[in-house]
Amino acid sequence: MTAERVLTPDLCVVGAGSGGLSVAAGAVQMGTSVVLAEKGRMGGDCLNVGCVPSKALLAAGHAAADARRAAAFGVRASVSVDFGAAMAHVHDVIARIAPHDSEERFEALGCTVLRAPAAFTDARTLRIGDVTVRPRRVVLATGSRPTVPDLPGMAEAAPLTNETLFDLRARPDRLVILGGGPIGVEMASAFLGLGVPVTLATRGSILPKDDPDLRAVVRDSLRAAGLDLHEQAEAAAVEPGPTLVLADGRRLTGSHLLVAIGRTPTVAGLGLEAAGIEFDPQRGIAVDARLRTSNRRVFAIGDCAGPPYFTHRAGHDAGIVVRNALFRLPAKARHDLVPWVTFADPELAQVGLTEAAARDRHGDGIRVLAESFAGNDRAQAERRTEGRIKVVVDGKGRILGCGIAGPRAGELIQPWVLALGQGLKIGAVATMIAPYPTLGEIGKRAAGGFYTPRLFGAGTRRLVRLLARLG
Numbered sequence: 361m362t363a364e365r366v367l368t369p370d371l372c373v374v375g376a377g378s379g380g381l382s383v384a385a386g387a388v389q390m391g392t393s394v395v396l397a398e399k400g401r402m403g404g405d406c407l408n409v410g411c412v413p414s415k416a417l418l419a420a421g422h423a424a425a426d427a428r429r430a431a432a433f434g435v436r437a438s439v440s441v442d443f444g445a446a447m448a449h450v451h452d453v454i455a456r457i458a459p460h461d462s463e464e465r466f467e468a469l470g471c472t473v474l475r476a477p478a479a480f481t482d483a484r485t486l487r488i489g490d491v492t493v494r495p496r497r498v499v500l501a502t503g504s505r506p507t508v509p510d511l512p513g514m515a516e517a518a519p520l521t522n523e524t525l526f527d528l529r530a531r532p533d534r535l536v537i538l539g540g541g542p543i544g545v546e547m548a549s550a551f552l553g554l555g556v557p558v559t560l561a562t563r564g565s566i567l568p569k570d571d572p573d574l575r576a577v578v579r580d581s582l583r584a585a586g587l588d589l590h591e592q593a594e595a596a597a598v599e600p601g602p603t604l605v606l607a608d609g610r611r612l613t614g615s616h617l618l619v620a621i622g623r624t625p626t627v628a629g630l631g632l633e634a635a636g637i638e639f640d641p642q643r644g645i646a647v648d649a650r651l652r653t654s655n656r657r658v659f660a661i662g663d664c665a666g667p668p669y670f671t672h673r674a675g676h677d678a679g680i681v682v683r684n685a686l687f688r689l690p691a692k693a694r695h696d697l698v699p700w701v702t703f704a705d706p707e708l709a710q711v712g713l714t715e716a717a718a719r720d721r722h723g724d725g726i727r728v729l730a731e732s733f734a735g736n737d738r739a740q741a742e743r744r745t746e747g748r749i750k751v752v753v754d755g756k757g758r759i760l761g762c763g764i765a766g767p768r769a770g771e772l773i774q775p776w777v778l779a780l781g782q783g784l785k786i787g788a789v790a791t792m793i794a795p796y797p798t799l800g801e802i803g804k805r806a807a808g809g810f811y812t813p814r815l816f817g818a819g820t821r822r823l824v825r826l827l828a829r830l831g
């Protein structure tokens with residue numbers, strides 16, 4: 361009989377996705393002994409069925425859309441899309457990034473990687489495959505799964521989710537998407553770009569978390585690209601076709617159905633009850649601002665601890681846990697500073713409060729500084745003038761939030777993330793020397809708008825005239 365393998369590391373990380381890998385890499389390189397458990401693919405959702413394949417597919421769709429726009433520059437291109445080749449590109453991109461998240465790399469860094477499901481057997485002990493692990497601290501980073509509604513006919517229809525979408529090899533004749541959040545909108549943009557007819561149905565409006573003026577830019581652009589959009593639509597059933605039946609009787613038929621109505625944190629099978637860890641099956645593992653669970657040895661980060669569901673949030677959480685668990689510093693997560701970007705064509709980016717959220721919290725004393733891409737010379741040169749920026753400030757010029765809908769909004773939001781995080785006032789952006797001609801000038805111009813009423817007002821004119829008289 362072989363002796364049972366028992367490990368007693370400083371840290372056990374459960375889940376080798378965006379959050380778990382960041383904690384494991386940081387901790388092991390700071391001298392901590394780390395056991396890393398992964399029951400599925402190294403890299404988690406982001407690498408295999410999330411950010412990476414979706415952005416690679418969007419790049420293919422946008423390349424085709426750019427080629428179709430080339431005529432405006434006097435460039436004639438005839439566009440034909442090889443769907444199988446576009447999907448091969450997606451998997452090639454995953455393969456190129458995979459070594460960075462691989463078992464080999466983490467073993468080489470010094471982690472012990474166990475490729476098996478982990479579950480608590482009591483408050484201090486985990487069983488991972490045939491290994492018993494008794495660590496000093498545990499970090500749960502088990503991610504989330506797509507939510508599929510329990511509607512008549514849904515299970516029989518076996519719809520696509522993000523876990524199966526990127527396995528498609530043949531071009532769908534028509535893709536019907538249920539859900540108008542980031543996944544639905546991004547995949548509508550990608551498939552439309554690739555020449556696939558798309559129907560999208562969603563409760564309320566698309567991108568409901570975003571500013572209505574900004575989401576309108578994305579809506580107009582998707583409609584112009586041919587999207588058959590049904591907002592204020594509640595799914596009621598699925599019939600063979602597949603046909604999505606809406607509560608008001610509308611019937612939307614396609615060759616494929618993609619369900620993207622949100623995420624459910626992965627908490628099942630972890631033995632959380634045995635470890636005394638509080639959780640809610642829908643909202644995930646309960647944590648405090650320091651990301652501690654109700655078991656003082658255990659932290660939870662990323663999607664398994666509920667929204668917001670972003671890779672950079674999981675990465676931020678990882679840094680907070682390293683400071684708390686390794687250095688015993690009382691660092692707190694700042695989810696209010698987590699930006700988000702929907703990579704449609706054009707992109708929509710937001711950090712901090714939208715106008716509506718700022719009015720709710722600060723009343724009508726706020727100011728909204730808006731600028732259109734049409735007023736930006738670079739946008740004119742590139743013939744991408746759709747979209748706008750909205751910066752929300754308080755009466756003293758303190759930045760409360762910024763949203764941008766337009767080309768490369770995901771890049772343009774970054775100085776605003778820095779400004780908000782550092783508590784900068786609007787004057788810092790207004791006085792920045794922005795290189796000409798760049799799309800980024802739109803931010804400086806919006807910031808300058810804070811001073812326009814006073815700068816060009818009667819008081820300034822009087823002062824300038826007075827000073828002129830003084831010689």
Ligand SMILES: Cc1cc2nc3c(=O)[nH]c(=O)nc-3n(C[C@H](O)[C@H](O)[C@H](O)COP(=O)(O)OP(=O)(O)OC[C@H]3O[C@@H](n4cnc5c(N)ncnc54)[C@H](O)[C@@H]3O)c2cc1C
Binds near residue numbers: 503504543662672
């Ligand atoms: C289609 C799509 C596109 C996205 N695009 C973006 C984007 O552009 N930008 C962005 O910021 N975010 C994006 N996201 C969200 C992002 O993918 C997630 O927020 C991120 O992956 C969360 O990281 P995580 O570490 O919490 O979980 P995951 O990356 O999901 O990793 C969790 C890991 O834990 C493992 N695991 C679970 N239970 C156990 C167990 N009991 N034992 C061992 N292992 C276990 C799982 O197998 C998995 O590998 C996207 C998501 C989707 C679905």
Ligand SMILES: NC(=O)c1ccc[n+]([C@@H]2O[C@H](COP(=O)([O-])OP(=O)(O)OC[C@H]3O[C@@H](n4cnc5c(N)ncnc54)[C@H](O)[C@@H]3O)[C@@H](O)[C@H]2O)c1
Binds near residue numbers: 566670
């Ligand atoms: N670019 C990015 O950063 C990115 C990209 C994709 C996904 N993500 C993350 O993954 C999360 C999940 O994305 P998602 O798009 O699946 O979910 P979501 O929760 O963000 O949006 C789901 C949408 O579906 C609608 N909906 C829900 N139930 C419905 C029903 N029965 N009938 C009709 N409509 C219904 C909701 O009103 C909502 O608009 C996102 O919230 C985001 O955090 C991020």
